[in-house]
Amino acid sequence: MKSILVLGGTGTTGRRIARRLSADGLPVRTASRTGGDVRFDLDDPTTWGPALDGAAAMYLLEPALRPGVDRRNRIPRLVSEAVAAGVTRLVLLSAYGVGGADDSHPLKSAERAVRGSGVDWTILQPDWFAQNFSESFWLPDVRSGTLAAPTGDGRTPFVDAEDIAAVAAAALTEDRHHGRTYQLTGPAALSFGEALDVIADATGRTLRHLDVPAAAFADRMTEEGVPAAAARLLTGLLVDVREGRGATVSDGVRQALGRPARSFEQFVGEAAAAGHWA
Incomplete structure (x- = not known):
């Protein structure tokens, strides 16, 4: 088969x-x-x-x-x-x-x-995965209580990886997705500070977002072993958030699945219950 x-x-x-x-x-x-x-x-x-x-x-x-x-x-x-x-x-x-x-x-x-x-x-x-807060890049910072990133008050519509997986599974098995490009975001754009507030409310932790200069952020990444080119790329993407690029909410999840995208609050509730920030 x-x-x-x-x-x-x-x-x-x-x-x-x-x-x-x-x-x-x-x-x-x-x-x-x-x-x-x-x-x-x-x-x-x-x-x-x-x-x-x-x-x-x-x-x-x-x-x-x-x-x-x-x-x-x-x-x-x-x-x-x-x-x-x-x-x-x-x-x-x-x-x-x-x-x-x-x-x-x-x-x-x-x-x-x-x-x-x-x-x-x-x-x-x-867009940026919501799971970056619970499984990936930003988890150590969340656990430490301070997430430092050069994003200022810029907002972005974090998307739940469960939605990405649901769209991918549908596209792998259903003919109707042929020739489609889906922009996948969450239903609302949040700043990093606002996202951390949601996590803090769900976990009882004290969390803060620290805005840092782009150059300092890139230098810290390279000091931690990230290749310089990758550090520059990631820093640039975060600066885009600060400058308001990529804050647009898309309805790609609804187009593909016929339902709204999962909210950041839904993601946080499930991640907290699973003990990701314990």
Whole structure:
């Protein structure tokens, strides 16, 4: 039986997609550099063929930035190999705002490759994940009580990864999403300070957002081992929040699923109950 291949299958979105597909009784395989059902490494094309074998649909994404890696050609090459191997449906996790980025943005070439693949495709462009507060980048800062970021009072509509997974699972299994690009956001834009207030109310913790200069933030990241190029990219995205870019709320979740996006308050309530900030 043909299967659905989920790249990054142990990550924030991948494991949620796989869980949904498995719950529906669908044949799904997770792939990642570590863990998952099959090993897959975008830096190692020898791992691609075994992972693609028997796959009819694939969820694909670019992993975290690593030094010395040119990301511009990896997804296009993978798309070509996937189609040649028999994959007939592609769902790409891109990022909010890629449509307005210049051609040097690595996800631009990924989107072009998927759109030009000759098979069914869907592109997801999510905003900042709400789970960054509970599972990823900002969790250590939240636990410490102070989240330092160069965002000022700028707002952004954090999107719940559960919504991203729900849209991805639908796109992997339903014909009606072919040729669609969904901008995925939460239902309301919040500042980092406001987001921390919601978490504080749910957990009883004392939390604050500390606005810091962009250069100092980038320097701190590089001191912690983040590659300089990645530090500059992330800092620039946070400065965009400060300057009001990317604050627009989209109805992509409703377009794809016929229901509103989950609120940040819903996400926080569930994350708090699960003990993420304990």
